[in-house]
Amino acid sequence: MSARDIDPVGLTIRLADSDADLEAWRDVRRGVLPDERTATVAEMRAQSAADPTRLLVVAELDGVLAASGLAGRSSLGCAGLHPRVLPTARRRGVGSAVLARLEAHAVETGFTEAVAFADDDGALAFALSRGYEEVDRQVEQVRTLDGTEKPAPFPAGVEVVTVAERPELLGAAYPLAVEGYAGMATFRPVHVPLEEWLRTEATLPAGSFVALAGDEVVGYAGLCRDDDDGTRAEDGLTAVRHDWRRRGLATALKRAELAWAAAHGIRLVYTWTQRGNDGMRAVNEQLGYVTRNVSHTMLKELGA
Numbered sequence: 001m002s003a004r005d006i007d008p009v010g011l012t013i014r015l016a017d018s019d020a021d022l023e024a025w026r027d028v029r030r031g032v033l034p035d036e037r038t039a040t041v042a043e044m045r046a047q048s049a050a051d052p053t054r055l056l057v058v059a060e061l062d063g064v065l066a067a068s069g070l071a072g073r074s075s076l077g078c079a080g081l082h083p084r085v086l087p088t089a090r091r092r093g094v095g096s097a098v099l100a101r102l103e104a105h106a107v108e109t110g111f112t113e114a115v116a117f118a119d120d121d122g123a124l125a126f127a128l129s130r131g132y133e134e135v136d137r138q139v140e141q142v143r144t145l146d147g148t149e150k151p152a153p154f155p156a157g158v159e160v161v162t163v164a165e166r167p168e169l170l171g172a173a174y175p176l177a178v179e180g181y182a183g184m185a186t187f188r189p190v191h192v193p194l195e196e197w198l199r200t201e202a203t204l205p206a207g208s209f210v211a212l213a214g215d216e217v218v219g220y221a222g223l224c225r226d227d228d229d230g231t232r233a234e235d236g237l238t239a240v241r242h243d244w245r246r247r248g249l250a251t252a253l254k255r256a257e258l259a260w261a262a263a264h265g266i267r268l269v270y271t272w273t274q275r276g277n278d279g280m281r282a283v284n285e286q287l288g289y290v291t292r293n294v295s296h297t298m299l300k301e302l303g304a
Helices: 019-032 043-050 095-109 121-129 167-171 176-182 194-200 249-263 279-286
Strands: 011-015 055-061 063-075 079-087 113-118 133-144 159-162 207-215 217-223 232-240 268-274 289-299
Touching: 011 095, 019 043, 019 055, 019 063, 019 079, 019 113, 043 194, 055 217, 063 095, 079 095, 095 113, 095 249, 113 121, 121 133, 121 289, 133 279, 159 249, 167 176, 167 194, 167 207, 176 194, 176 217, 176 232, 232 249, 249 268, 249 279, 268 279
Parallel strands: 079 113, 232 268
Antiparallel strands: 011 055, 055 063, 063 079, 113 289, 133 268, 133 289, 159 207, 207 217, 217 232
């Protein structure tokens, strides 16, 4: 047994099930990832209800909040593990202890592999030292808005409406979303269940757009609220049916989304693509997005 397998003196790790514990979990995530939205307590409870493999923990060191952890089913088909340690508690064995708890839970719930994400050099070194290997990279792009953004004409033959105008179209867009997820340049196919799609997409329905050719959904661009900062929003999925691509529809949908956001007090929009998704990154770059962060996707065979 190595030193990193022994929990530090004064460390306690407990299940996060009360509202207070879930708020503490949120505090850690916001402390580690201040530029991203963090799910609300209500959203976290809904996520846990939908995933029986899900585990949320918080850790204290000498009675002071130090870390959080999440284990559950990843959209990549394996366990998704997310240990996070506040800067003031790092290099004291806290991350190792939290990760060990998450890995043990993943094994107990039947997973043989786990994926985690390393957002900086320190996190990357930590993951590599614990047997994880890089299999992909996620690229974050951001667009600063100044209020001058304008929508663009849509290609002939389509009608574009918002999810706020026709809420039923979010469900109707799900088959297109499945096609879009299948085409993502991830190291494994992405699967997002319908229930999760309906719960997490287009949470700014007036800023989320669906393109119709007759009664058929041929394009979609979603916008999601950021409950931590109302001047930020996150791009959801942007997808165009294969036979409608290369007509400028994706760009027009994104421009409509950005124009709506700018007109409603949003000053920053952020989105994630994959290392191999050159097409969508090029669309974003043409619209003024710039790269802010690159996250390493790390995979480990559990029990090896």
